[in-house]
Amino acid sequence: MKKLVLAIVTASAVVAAALIPSGPPVQAASKGFGSAVSAVRQSAWQTNSSVNALAIAGNTVYAGGLFTRIRPPGAAKGQRESVRTYVAAFNKTTGAPTTFAPKLNGAVYSIATSPDGKWVVIGGDFTTVNGVKRSKVALFNVATGQLAPSWAPVVAARVKALAIYGNSVFIGGAFTKIAGQVRNRLGAVTLSTGALLKWNPNADDDVYALQTSDNGTRVFVGGPFTTINDRDHYSLAMVNSTTGAALAMPAASAIPKPTWQCTTRVKTIDTLGNRVFIGNGGDGAGCYDGIIAADATTGKLLWQSKCLGANEALKAIDGWLYKGSHAHDCSQDGSFGDGTGTHFLLVHSVANGKLGPWFPNTDADPNSTTQVGPLAMAGDSTGLWTGGDFRNVNGKGQQGLARFSSTPGGAVPAVPKAPALTAGKAKVTLKFTDVYDVDNITLTYNVFRGNTKIGSYKYNSYHWDARKSYTVTDTGVKTGQTVGYRIEVTDDRNTVKSSTASVKVK
Incomplete structure (x- = not known):
């Protein structure tokens, strides 16, 4: 032969x-896909407007945003809709809605669930829940879906970010007072009673993102602020979760300070193990839109992605960092260049930041208030949920919510x-x-x-x-x-x- x-x-x-x-690149052996979840969109209900926040407790996914209606997969806007005013909950496994349907009078911008899965806190612009006064934050029992009757902190303005660890609920946003006490854009209350805590990092401008370290000793803070406790901490800070004191974070120096050509700010933060991941969005052509990975204890920079296209959401799962952004140029990272379209959904390796094997996509609703596509992510080893202002996922109609699974099969x-x-x-x-x-x-x-x-x-x-x-x-x-x-x-x-x-x- x-x-x-x-x-x-x-x-x-x-x-x-x-x-x-x-x-x-790391590849699949038998799952059919190379990252933690597949790019194949799974069945999930839709919303009639933007989803700003997502969080998971047990087998329930909570979504908050600007929407007032939800509808089944495949249904066009206005068809077969059910009322859900700014917040809804869905079965994590099937994508179908639960009976959770509190009535709010204002939008939701943040959601956090307690580590034990028993409680969910929502934050936003609302002042009433089911006709009961609740000033920008509210607590619900996950098992019953009921509003906690005596948990009622008074926050003076929009709550944009929430994080929970132990008995502490960390709050970030645009406010200057909580419970009548000065708390400039950052404060904390107890999960058990809603009582104000002494934690007071004092940011000089709005806070967009909060996340605790996995061991609860640190709180990572992001937004357009320039100082924490009157000291220079532009857009990113690592804060002691008990005292509120800002700790040294060398990785923050990778975020460029504002110039007349570029203002960039941290918009999303997530943690996995002893790593913290920070996503930025900038204004102006070529303005920094990157991701930083840092040690969650020392604050040391581990890697940095410099893709252009603002990051709106990050979620780390099983060695992969999923991002919702409007990435259009990753040539700085040795990948696709401008002119290849907008890549709204991508994944990076947690280890080194390289783009990994996951390439679904959405669009962005040009009639929405944000017009950026994905805005929020939540997930675990079973799958990933993303929410935003999109109308289509993988080229087919699916408004506001998308679900991706780790079940073997793949594209x-x-x-x-x-x-x-x-x-x-x-x-x-x-x-x-x-x-x-x-x-x-x-x-x-x-x-x-x-x-x-x-x-x-x-x-x-x-x-x-x-x-x-x-x-x-x-x-x-x-x-x-x-x-x-x-x-x-x-x-x-x-x-x-x-x-x-x-x-x-x-």
Whole structure:
């Protein structure tokens, strides 16, 4: 038997491959997808306007925002709607709504659930819940869905961010008082009674994001502020969760100070283990929109992504950092450049910040007040929820909410074209074009002559790249034979096949 000549990559493919970030991408073995969840959208109900906040308690997902109605998947706006005024809850497994339906008189901008899963706190602009006075914050019992009758802190203005650890509820926003006491944009109350705590970091401008460290000793604060406790802490601070004192955070120096050309501010924060992830959004062309990963104890910078396109939401799950943004240029990170469209949903490796294998997408509602796409994320090892002002997910109608699952299956690679064949003397040269898979970067290409596999090759591909061509020469044929070839592409779970092309060997 004559030997098969191994695949020869064309010059154009070599150049394209060189643009892929260094280091092998992590890939699936049997799930069908390479990150913690698949890019395939799962069934979930929709909202009639923006979702600003999401949080999970047990098997319940809480959503808050500007919406006043929800509707089933597939239903058009205005059809089969149920009333939910600014807050709703959904079954995490099925995406269907629960009976939780408090009546609020104003929008919700933040939600947090207690670590024990027993309580959920919402924050926003509202002043009444079910006709009962509640000033910008309210507490509900997760098991019963009932408003906590005596928990009623009075917050003077919008609550934009919430975080809970132990018996402390940390509050951030636009206010200057809580319970009649001075608390400039940051304060805390007890989870058990709502009593005001001494915690008082004193920010000089609004707070957009709050997150506690996993051990509860730190509170990470983000927003357009410039000082904490009258000391310079531009847009990001790491604060002691008991005293309110700001701690040194070297990673914060990676966020550029405002200039006449650029103002950037922290908009979203999440933690995983001893790492904290901070996402920025900037104003102005080329203004910093990056992500910082830092040590949650020392504040030391671990890595930084400098993609352009403001970050609105981050969620770390099982070694992957999912982001909702309007990323349009990641050439600074060695990935896609401007002109490839807006990539509203992406994932980064927690370890090094490189873009990973997860490429669903949304749009942004041009008629919304925000017009940015995804605005909130929540998830765990079972899946990821995202909310925002979008109207479509993966090219199909799905307003306000989207759900992605870790259940094995995943997206199927695109179907390859039949190979182009050139017959030579006792040989056939095949040229085939790569495809992409929204759940994987590395795909395996198996080349078949009839039912005989004559070669297997692994190549990296991204949907925003120009398609690359590869060449294989088969010398295991005889003059006068008519032979057929096909390409099979697999992500190690899902396999697709090209049609067969035939040629007569010279």
